[in-house]
Amino acid sequence: MKANSNLEKILERGEFAVTGELGPPKGNDVEVIKKKAQFLKGNVDAVNITDNQTAVVRMSSIAASKLLLDLGVEPVMQMVVRDRNRIAIQSDILGATALGLKNMLCLSGDHQTFGNQPDAKNVFDIDSIQLIGLVKRLRDEKKMLNLEDEIEGDVGIFIGAAANPFAEPFGFRPLRLRKKVAAGVNFIQTQCIYDMKIFKEFMKAVCDMGLDQKVHILAGVTPLKSAGMTKYMANNVPGIIIPEELVKRMAGVAKEKAAEEGIKICVEQIQELREIKGVHGIHLMAIEWESRVPEIVSQAKLLPRPVV
Amino acid sequence: MIVGDRKPIEEIKEMLAPYKKILLVGCGTCISVCMTGGEKEVGILASELRMISELEKKDWEISETTIQRQCEREYIEPLKEQFEKADVVMSMACGVGIQYMAEVFPEKIVLPAVNTTFYGTNVKEGEWQERCAGCGDCVLDKTLGICPVARCSKGLYNGPCGGTDNGKCEVNKDLDCAWYLIYNRMKEHGKLDMLDEIIPARSWKTSLHGGPRKRVREDAQK
Ligand code: SF4
Ligand code: SF4
Numbered sequence: 001m002k003a004n005s006n007l008e009k010i011l012e013r014g015e016f017a018v019t020g021e022l023g024p025p026k027g028n029d030v031e032v033i034k035k036k037a038q039f040l041k042g043n044v045d046a047v048n049i050t051d052n053q054t055a056v057v058r059m060s061s062i063a064a065s066k067l068l069l070d071l072g073v074e075p076v077m078q079m080v081v082r083d084r085n086r087i088a089i090q091s092d093i094l095g096a097t098a099l100g101l102k103n104m105l106c107l108s109g110d111h112q113t114f115g116n117q118p119d120a121k122n123v124f125d126i127d128s129i130q131l132i133g134l135v136k137r138l139r140d141e142k143k144m145l146n147l148e149d150e151i152e153g154d155v156g157i158f159i160g161a162a163a164n165p166f167a168e169p170f171g172f173r174p175l176r177l178r179k180k181v182a183a184g185v186n187f188i189q190t191q192c193i194y195d196m197k198i199f200k201e202f203m204k205a206v207c208d209m210g211l212d213q214k215v216h217i218l219a220g221v222t223p224l225k226s227a228g229m230t231k232y233m234a235n236n237v238p239g240i241i242i243p244e245e246l247v248k249r250m251a252g253v254a255k256e257k258a259a260e261e262g263i264k265i266c267v268e269q270i271q272e273l274r275e276i277k278g279v280h281g282i283h284l285m286a287i288e289w290e291s292r293v294p295e296i297v298s299q300a301k302l303l304p305r306p307v308v
Numbered sequence: 309m310i311v312g313d314r315k316p317i318e319e320i321k322e323m324l325a326p327y328k329k330i331l332l333v334g335c336g337t338c339i340s341v342c343m344t345g346g347e348k349e350v351g352i353l354a355s356e357l358r359m360i361s362e363l364e365k366k367d368w369e370i371s372e373t374t375i376q377r378q379c380e381r382e383y384i385e386p387l388k389e390q391f392e393k394a395d396v397v398m399s400m401a402c403g404v405g406i407q408y409m410a411e412v413f414p415e416k417i418v419l420p421a422v423n424t425t426f427y428g429t430n431v432k433e434g435e436w437q438e439r440c441a442g443c444g445d446c447v448l449d450k451t452l453g454i455c456p457v458a459r460c461s462k463g464l465y466n467g468p469c470g471g472t473d474n475g476k477c478e479v480n481k482d483l484d485c486a487w488y489l490i491y492n493r494m495k496e497h498g499k500l501d502m503l504d505e506i507i508p509a510r511s512w513k514t515s516l517h518g519g520p521r522k523r524v525r526e527d528a529q530k
Contacts, residue, residue: 110478111462171491175503
């Protein structure tokens, strides 16, 4: 065991894992986190806490992760390299683990020009693959980057990273995953999947390289809320591919039935993903729709969550 | 070459407001080639300023000249007399030239007429693109000639982020994703295995992050 986190134990036992996602508030109101957490508690094994996602300033990922932990839900602290150099990164990891956080997702981060501080200076001192290596070294060798003396304490972290099978060049994506595995990643959460064909090809390449034996892959899903959202995502969000038939299916139902249809699609997707070799769980990103998580996991027959 | 854009006229007007005798100095090298601050552009700015002076009763006396290079003392020194006659000098060179003129004639204020932007090249008529960020530790051998520092919006060393969209960078649809280009070039050369090499966290000491840089070659010193 690397960190003895709930998520790690579930995956190591060979159970099908479920992770959720929670975006911290654009403010410091703890109630927002409490409210969202109540829908996730008991329905997922761990919850990603985003780190100023889309470069919009929100409550810090470490602080929100600790609040969630205190509410009895296991967090996956996300960390982007956009805003921190290696000094801040290592310091934050030491602090986060001292607070009891055990899962971490290593990311590049969306470019700051997307967010609400577009005039910011970015950092990108190291990249996400170098971050994976840095965390592994802290954990396994107790050494900071480029230093030989051992640190005090244990940095027990279950190391995660993202993969996007839907960003071009497609041929590179399995290779990039191999690189992340070589760097030391323990689990992967993918971008939300709508195009099963592309995802299956990606997973086949991943399994052909034997990567499914070395890393736990959680397939990303996001329920579609409306025909408008589906269309918008299909046309405007880089790195997301939504097949035409799904756009049509969402457009074909009455407005008040759209949410229900979106959830139905999501449940079908989960069932299909479960059958794919190498998929060890799902990462359910019901962003600003946490209230629907209980019914999705229940309909997908993922309840009750195993207690380990 | 070094590329730059001329500052907006409003900003230039404001900078020049306290002065009367103004010397405009162009540079005949990079900034002239990128059509920003050579002889022709000095002429255009000079007539713009004369027009403004007349319309707004500024009483400016504008003189103009262009030298071969503002980053070399031997080209700047012959301007001594013209510098002495002026209240202020406005340079149309890159940031290097602007500063170096002020160093050669420290008794004068030298104002910038240009926003220096990048080291790049003229890829086609009327379009310049950034190519190098002067990071001090070149990795073009590992990326087959495409710079990940200057051309990837996140300066990534180990492959593209998840935002690549049809070969374009997530930051801007008009921008090629550097890693998409690198991947394709590796593929063309049958060197995709290069992607497996994990490039470790680099030292930024050789770049501006180690403080301003200086180069000394003792064999070239007298
Ligand atoms: S790697 Fe550094 S030196 Fe080489 S082209 Fe890029 S910025 Fe310039
Ligand atoms: S899309 Fe390509 S160029 Fe843009 S930040 Fe990502 S990897 Fe770099």
